[in-house]
Amino acid sequence: MARKKEYKEEEVIEKAMRLFWRNGYESTSMQMLEKEMGINKFSIYSSFGSKHGVFIESLKCYKEKVSDMFEKFKASQNGVEDIKQFFYDSVAVGYQPDNVKGCLLTNTYNEFSESEDPLIKSQVDLFMDNLKELFIEKLRMDPSKDEETVLKQANFLVVAKHGLAAATRVNSEKEIEDYIEMTFSNI
Numbered sequence: 001m002a003r004k005k006e007y008k009e010e011e012v013i014e015k016a017m018r019l020f021w022r023n024g025y026e027s028t029s030m031q032m033l034e035k036e037m038g039i040n041k042f043s044i045y046s047s048f049g050s051k052h053g054v055f056i057e058s059l060k061c062y063k064e065k066v067s068d069m070f071e072k073f074k075a076s077q078n079g080v081e082d083i084k085q086f087f088y089d090s091v092a093v094g095y096q097p098d099n100v101k102g103c104l105l106t107n108t109y110n111e112f113s114e115s116e117d118p119l120i121k122s123q124v125d126l127f128m129d130n131l132k133e134l135f136i137e138k139l140r141m142d143p144s145k146d147e148e149t150v151l152k153q154a155n156f157l158v159v160a161k162h163g164l165a166a167a168t169r170v171n172s173e174k175e176i177e178d179y180i181e182m183t184f185s186n187i
Contacts, residue, residue: 017058079141106165
């Protein structure tokens with residue numbers, strides 16, 4: 001007879017997600033996962049297959065965690081002001097209890113930029129492509145912007161969002177606010 005799991009997968013994945021969010025994939029060991037998740041290696045392998053499997057589930061968990069913020073952004077109708085608010089909202093995620101500053105997907109994007117891992121690459125590329133499309137959609141709400149300007153500004157905003165995610169890990173709230181305000185002073 002199979003043993004009954006004494007843990008909830010959603011709960012242990014959330015713990016793993018926070019660990020990967022803090023340390024990145026490469027710096028997170030199986031021993032660290034065991035300790036953080038509160039389960040042994042056998043249970044990790046049984047439920048998730050590998051460290052890689054835990055990481056993929058952690059990325060999905062993170063996307064779910066920030067889905068409300070993205071839904072709010074998608075539904076908004078105020079163009080550039082909505083993008084600016086999205087920047088502020090994304091910073092606020094890191095200030096919530098138990099969360100880590102920065103963005104797990106941006107961290108993963110940076111860590112795996114040279115990787116050939118198709119599963120992680122597809123997860124991150126899909127997220128970044130969707131983000132850029134949302135920026136384009138919001139920028140197009142300004143009829144004074146031609147298509148070339150919209151595309152250039154969308155590229156700029158994707159890079160600025162990466163910079164913001166990195167900066168939130170080390171810079172003060174005032175510096176972050178100044179960064180966001182300066183980013184949008186010319187958009």
